[in-house]
Amino acid sequence: MKKSKVDDLQIFLEISVYLTGFNKNELLGTGMLDTYYNTVAANSNPEILDFFYVEARRILSCGNEDEINKEIKLNLIPDSAYRGLAKNIITMWYMGNWGGQVINAESYIQGLVWDAAETHPPGAKQPGYGSWSERPIHINCKKHSS
Amino acid sequence: MKDREKEYDVVILGSGIGGAIMAKTLTQAGKSVLLLEAGLEAGISMDKTDAFGNYMSYLDRFYKAPAKAPNSPYPNLKDAPSIDVLDIQAIEGCNKPSTKGYLVQAGPLPFGSDCLRGPGGTTMHWLGSTPRMLPNDFQMKTRYGQGVDWPITYKDLMPYYEMAELEIGVSGSVAEQKGPDVSKNNYGVGYNFPMKKIPQSYLDANVMGHFNRPVNKVNMNGKEYELMFVSTPQGRNSIPNPDYPFRDITWEPAEEKLKLQTNKYWNSETKKVEKIDAAEKENYVPVGAIWNQNEGHRCEGNASCVPICPVQAKYNALKTLRRADQEKLEIRTQSVASKVLIDEKTKEVSGIEYKRYDNDDLPTFETHVTKGRIYVLAASAIENAKILLASDAANSSDQVGRNLMDHLCLLTWGLLPEKAYPFRGPGSTTNIPTLRDGEFRKEHAACIIPLDNWGWGWPVFSPGSDVASAVSGGMFGKELRDHINGIVTRQLLLHFECEQAPEPSNRVTIDPEYLDPIGNYRPVIHYDASDYMKKAFEASKKVSDQIFADAGVEDHTAYSADLDPDYVEYNGKGYNFWGAGHIVGTHRMGNSKENSVVDSDSKTWDHDNLYLVGCGNMPTLGTSNPTLTMSALAFKTAEAILKRLKK
Numbered sequence: 001m002k003k004s005k006v007d008d009l010q011i012f013l014e015i016s017v018y019l020t021g022f023n024k025n026e027l028l029g030t031g032m033l034d035t036y037y038n039t040v041a042a043n044s045n046p047e048i049l050d051f052f053y054v055e056a057r058r059i060l061s062c063g064n065e066d067e068i069n070k071e072i073k074l075n076l077i078p079d080s081a082y083r084g085l086a087k088n089i090i091t092m093w094y095m096g097n098w099g100g101q102v103i104n105a106e107s108y109i110q111g112l113v114w115d116a117a118e119t120h121p122p123g124a125k126q127p128g129y130g131s132w133s134e135r136p137i138h139i140n141c142k143k144h145s146s
Numbered sequence: 147m148k149d150r151e152k153e154y155d156v157v158i159l160g161s162g163i164g165g166a167i168m169a170k171t172l173t174q175a176g177k178s179v180l181l182l183e184a185g186l187e188a189g190i191s192m193d194k195t196d197a198f199g200n201y202m203s204y205l206d207r208f209y210k211a212p213a214k215a216p217n218s219p220y221p222n223l224k225d226a227p228s229i230d231v232l233d234i235q236a237i238e239g240c241n242k243p244s245t246k247g248y249l250v251q252a253g254p255l256p257f258g259s260d261c262l263r264g265p266g267g268t269t270m271h272w273l274g275s276t277p278r279m280l281p282n283d284f285q286m287k288t289r290y291g292q293g294v295d296w297p298i299t300y301k302d303l304m305p306y307y308e309m310a311e312l313e314i315g316v317s318g319s320v321a322e323q324k325g326p327d328v329s330k331n332n333y334g335v336g337y338n339f340p341m342k343k344i345p346q347s348y349l350d351a352n353v354m355g356h357f358n359r360p361v362n363k364v365n366m367n368g369k370e371y372e373l374m375f376v377s378t379p380q381g382r383n384s385i386p387n388p389d390y391p392f393r394d395i396t397w398e399p400a401e402e403k404l405k406l407q408t409n410k411y412w413n414s415e416t417k418k419v420e421k422i423d424a425a426e427k428e429n430y431v432p433v434g435a436i437w438n439q440n441e442g443h444r445c446e447g448n449a450s451c452v453p454i455c456p457v458q459a460k461y462n463a464l465k466t467l468r469r470a471d472q473e474k475l476e477i478r479t480q481s482v483a484s485k486v487l488i489d490e491k492t493k494e495v496s497g498i499e500y501k502r503y504d505n506d507d508l509p510t511f512e513t514h515v516t517k518g519r520i521y522v523l524a525a526s527a528i529e530n531a532k533i534l535l536a537s538d539a540a541n542s543s544d545q546v547g548r549n550l551m552d553h554l555c556l557l558t559w560g561l562l563p564e565k566a567y568p569f570r571g572p573g574s575t576t577n578i579p580t581l582r583d584g585e586f587r588k589e590h591a592a593c594i595i596p597l598d599n600w601g602w603g604w605p606v607f608s609p610g611s612d613v614a615s616a617v618s619g620g621m622f623g624k625e626l627r628d629h630i631n632g633i634v635t636r637q638l639l640l641h642f643e644c645e646q647a648p649e650p651s652n653r654v655t656i657d658p659e660y661l662d663p664i665g666n667y668r669p670v671i672h673y674d675a676s677d678y679m680k681k682a683f684e685a686s687k688k689v690s691d692q693i694f695a696d697a698g699v700e701d702h703t704a705y706s707a708d709l710d711p712d713y714v715e716y717n718g719k720g721y722n723f724w725g726a727g728h729i730v731g732t733h734r735m736g737n738s739k740e741n742s743v744v745d746s747d748s749k750t751w752d753h754d755n756l757y758l759v760g761c762g763n764m765p766t767l768g769t770s771n772p773t774l775t776m777s778a779l780a781f782k783t784a785e786a787i788l789k790r791l792k793k
Contacts, residue, residue, distance in 0.1 A: 021627030069623060077620050087617050090626070094613045097212070105209035113609050116627045117634035119569040122600075123208060123450035126457075129384070131447045132571025132599065133345035 008053050012037045012089075015056040018068055019076075019086055020093045022112055027093070030110035036089075039098050044085060052082040154180040154476075155791060157498055157518035159483045159533070161190065162267020163773060164759035164780045165524035166466035167313060171404065171784035173474035174412045175397035177791060180476045180516055182500055184226035184525070185264030187479040192468050198437035201458070204270075208454050213607075216271040216727060219454045220264055223506040225664050226482045229260040229528070231725070236711035243670070249528075250660045250670040257673045258712050258725025259552050261526050265479070268526070268727070269462040269773070271453040273573045274381040276316050276774040277594070278307055280327040282583050283768030286647075290587040292678070293648045293766045297737045297746040304334065306778035308406055309395045311379075313777060314461045315433050317341035317445075318379030325374055325579025340392075340430045341384040343377045344445060347599045350375070350576040352566035353638065356697035364580065364692050366685050367589075371580045373693070378577050378596065381461035381773075382445045383432035390430045393422060395781070397788050404785045417471055436464050449600065451573050480504070483525065484666050486537040487515065488753065495521045495539075495756045501664050509663040520755050520787055524780075527762035531654040531732035532669045534743075540733070540750040540758070545743050547655055549648035549734055551767045553726035554591075554675060554712075556642040556683045557605045558690035560699040565635040568601035569609070575599060581642075581689070582769040590681035591644040594769040595689075601637035602702075604724065605709070609634045638699055642686035643726055645767050647678050654732055675723065680716035683723065728772050733762040735779075747786035748779060757783055 013033060017024055027033065041049065059071040076086040092098055094116070096107030109124040118136040120127060127137075155177040158165045169179050183190060188200045208219035215232050222228050233247025234256045244251040251257060261268040281300035286293040318339040320330065354375050362373040394411035396419045397404055409427070413420045435441040435458035442459040451460050458465075478500075485499040498521060501511040523530045531547040534540045578595035586592070602608035609630065616629050646652075652674065656667040687703075694701050705722040707713040712723050736742020739751035748763050750756045761776045768775075 019622050021622070021624040072622065073620070077622060086622070090617050090622055091613065094617075094626075094630075095610055100212055102210045102212055105206050108209045112627075113613050113630060113634075114569070116630040117569060117609055118565075118567055118631065120449070122214070122569070123205065123448050123454060123456055126446040126448040127570070128446055129444040130345040132347045132449070132575075133351070134348055136567050136570070 009033070009037050011053050011056050011060065012040065014060050016089060016093060018072055019090050020112055022093070022115070026115070030112070032107060032110050035103065035107065036092055039092065039103055040085070040089065043098060045083070048082050048085070052085050055082070152178070154178045154516070154518040156180075156520045156522060156787065157182070157516055158522045158524055159498065160267060160523070160525040160529070161265050161463060161467055161477070162524060162526065162760070163269050163463040163466065163777055165267070165522070166463040166470075167777060167780040168522050168524060168759060168784050169475055170466050170470040171395070171397070171781065172787065173471035175788050176474065177788070178474050179470075180478065180518065182481040182483055182498065182516070183265055183477060183479045184482040185223065185479060186221060186506065189265030190464075190467075190477055190479050192436065192472070194437045201437065204454055205456055208450070214453065216260055216453045217262055220262055220270060221506070223263070225503040225506045225509070225511065225662070226263050227662060228263045231258070231260045234258060234711060236707065245660070248662070248668055250657070250668050252670055252672045254674050255714070256711050257550070257552070257671045258554075258723065259727045259729055261528070261727065261729055263526070263529070266462045266464045266467075272727070272773060273452050273771070274460045275574060275596070275771040276311070276314060276318075276379045276381050277577070277770040278332065279768040279770045279775050280583050281332065282327045283766060283770070286587070286766050290585075292587060294734070294736065294741075296765050297735055297742075300332070303775070303778050303782070305406075306781045307774065308334070308337070308392070309404065309781045310774050310777035312340060312392050312395060312406060313466060314381040314774065315340055315383060316379050316381055316774075317344045317384035319343040319377055322377050323379070324376060326583040328579060328582070338387050338390045339379060340387060340390045341432065342387050344380055344382060344384050344572060344575055346377050346575045347571045349566040349568050349599055349638070350597055352562060352564060353597055353697060354576070362696075364689050366581065366689055367586060369586075371584070373580055374578060375576050376579050378574060380572065382451070382455070382572060383443055383459045384445060386429040386432060388429050393430070399792065402789045402792065404781055404788070414469065414471075417473070433461070433465050434458065436468055445572060447571055449570055449572070478502070480506070481514070482664065482666060483533055484513075484536065486521065486523070486533060486539045486756065488537065488539055493753055495753050501666070503664060511664045519791070520757065522757045522759055522783075522787075524759040527729045527732045527760055528654055528669050530758055530760060530762050532656060532667055534733065535654070535656045536667050540743055540752045540756060542752050543739060543741055543743060545734055545741065547732050548650045548653045549731040549765075550652045550654060550671070550673065550729070551646040551648060551731040553643040553728045553767065553769075554646055554679050554683075554723040555726050556644060556686045556721060556723055557639060558642070558687065558694070558701070558703045559602045559605060559637065559639045560694050560701040560703065561633070561636040562638050563636075563698040566638065567635050568599055568637050569603070569634070571599050573598065573600055586685075590685060591647065591679055592769050593642045593644045593682060593686060596641050596643065598639035598641060600639070601634060602639055604639060605722075608637060640690055640693070642682070642690065643769065644679055644682040644686065644723070645769050647676065648731055648734070648766060649676060675712075675714050677716070679723075680714055680721070683714070683721040684716050684719065687721065726771075728761070728767065730761040730764045730767050730772050733758050734765045735763045736765060748783040749786065757787065759783055
């Protein structure tokens with residue numbers, strides 16, 4: 001059965017939630033989903049990538065979060081699995097990089113590492129005069145809900 | 147090819163802060179100026195649309211750069227290459243220099259700093275810290291038997307420091323300046339900076355909170371010193387200080403002086419000095435972005451001062467250049483000076499030979515000669531020295547190129563016990579002045595100790611390296627997010643910026659074997675760190691250990707030759723040092739033509755119509771970031787030239 005691109009995009013998003021620790025809204029809020037999905041597609045062996053999405057789909061259907069994380073650790077994280085794709089996906093979301101290169105200006109700006117560190121990317125999303133002399137603002141939302 | 151053109155009053159090389167101050171001051175006083183700039187035409191534009199478009203292209207290049215090094219936003223030109231810290235590598239052995247970058251690094255240690263050849267010069271990527279030098283810094287030989295004395299004193303330079311602080315637009319608190327050899331007396335009675343101090347960071351407050359005894363001490367070499375924390379004066383916009391009285395700097399022909407004015411200014415439309423009506427006098431107005439006067443009136447917290455301030459709240463030399471009388475100023479870009487031509491009989495400079503390229507990717511150029519009554523080299527410490535050496539000029543003392551100095555930064559890093567949220571705000575907002583001066587300078591270098599607001603970015607490329615090592619270790623998901631949050635938010639970095647002493651063997655030379663694509667010399671650098679520096683590294687690490695212990699900081703400092711090629715051993719222990727980007731000393735100022743290149747007005751002893759501007763003039767470095775001091779010297783030189791052109 002031939003899968004549609006939409007299905008894989010959805011799987012890419014859902015598995016990214018578990019890989020990055022950022023919820024769907026946070027990932028969608030970067031505006032980078034399509035770019036990153038396409039970057040993976042353009043830089044991976046199509047056969048390997050198909051296997052990866054099949055495996056990711058299976059893992060996501062495992063039910064509870066602990067079980068999914070256990071499966072990810074066992075089947076996606078090892079360097080031998082799908083040519084290290086999972087780690088590359090994490091790095092892409094956190095740093096905006098693929099293979100050591102910045103994908104584009106926006107990918108640098110949308111790097112999740114800056115959110116994880118409760119700051120902003122240097123040179124962009126500037127928080128305003130004197131903001132650095134106070135604690136970062138914590139927006140009132142459930143931080144890690146997925 | 148000889149230019150068919152009038153003779154200019156003054157020909158200036160370089161549009162960095164030194165050249166920009168000269169161009170502005172001289173043209174406003176009615177002198178005709180030709181400014182030659184090696185970098186691209188696009189970067190010099192004062193047209194608002196073009197200037198904005200060009201600057202946004204810098205920003206875009208910065209975003210896309212895999213390594214966000216100081217020169218990453220700016221074009222590196224084949225025909226006028228810039229030094230780049232990314233090219234620094236270990237030197238394999240003698241007679242095997244590293245030639246990876248523009249510099250030919252002969253070692254034994256690689257020189258650790260870079261600068262920018264292009265419109266605005268290195269002020270495009272400077273951090274912007276503007277502490278003044280200390281009075282004792284000008285008398286190192288007399289006080290401590292080290293290096294040399296300056297031919298001028300701190301007091302001589304004071305009025306020019308005030309001009310530089312207006313030109314750059316310094317934010318700071320005079321009342322808060324303290325430390326050894328620093329007091330309110332270092333400033334004139336009632337003196338203020340143009341703008342209020344830049345707010346100190348949350349991280350600064352966190353660190354200072356660990357030192358809340360009335361007097362906190364550190365021990366160095368068996369002696370106790372008071373640990374102090376001071377807000378750093380800096381060239382970025384904050385809230386105007388209503389008590390700051392000055393509005394402009396003007397040339398007063400009757401008195402033959404440059405003067406700070408409270409009620410006069412140079413009107414760029416009428417091109418005249420005009421009175422400010424007392425009733426209409428407003429507060430000091432921060433100088434905004436070159437494309438929009440109303441943008442950049444406050445630092446907006448981009449946390450990217452090095453390498454680029456997106457809103458130009460941080461000073462850069464284009465702001466000064468824009469205030470020049472554009473009718474009196476001609477700028478030629480893509481024009482790389484290659485030689486100072488000397489009249490054999492008079493020993494005066496008879497012209498500047500420069501090579502003009504159309505396309506920086508191609509090794510094609512046209513050679514021109516241009517003429518002025520007076521010549522000013524303001525092309526950076528290394529380029530000035532290189533051009534003089536290539537011209538066999540100004541070097542009867544054999545000091546040209548020698549005494550190359552920098553601040554050698556011993557970095558120490560650790561994790562604070564609480565989250566202090568680095569990677570926010572300007573690079574540094576607080577410094578520890580405790581070791582800037584003292585009798586110990588007889589034995590080892592003094593240092594200023596800035597608290598860094600940008601985590602471990604400098605030594606180990608955090609937070610990217612934290613992500614890389616966690617991910618490669620198999621961390622993912624919420625565990626990864628929490629790990630990054632727990633580590634990066636607690637990162638503390640101190641720099642011990644140690645004053646390098648002048649040494650004749652640390653030097654710039656030239657070698658016909660090493661030329662750039664258009665046949666100009668590449669600078670050959672001979673460089674090492676003496677025991678005077680290594681002793682300071684040892685003492686600094688011990689002081690860092692005490693500060694970390696008292697603040698409950700878990701030390702993660704780990705030096706190795708792999709971490710950074712500037713690695714030295716002293717008493718059996720290894721230390722890395724990093725360059726501060728403070729390239730100084732290659733054409734020192736002095737009292738006599740036997741032991742210096744320029745006099746106290748920055749005029750070369752050997753050529754009556756040749757002046758040098760820039761950090762190369764500084765006989766010693768002190769513990770201050772040098773831009774403010776070199777800007778003060780530039781005003782002094784501009785005054786001397788105006789006085790002379792009057793005759």
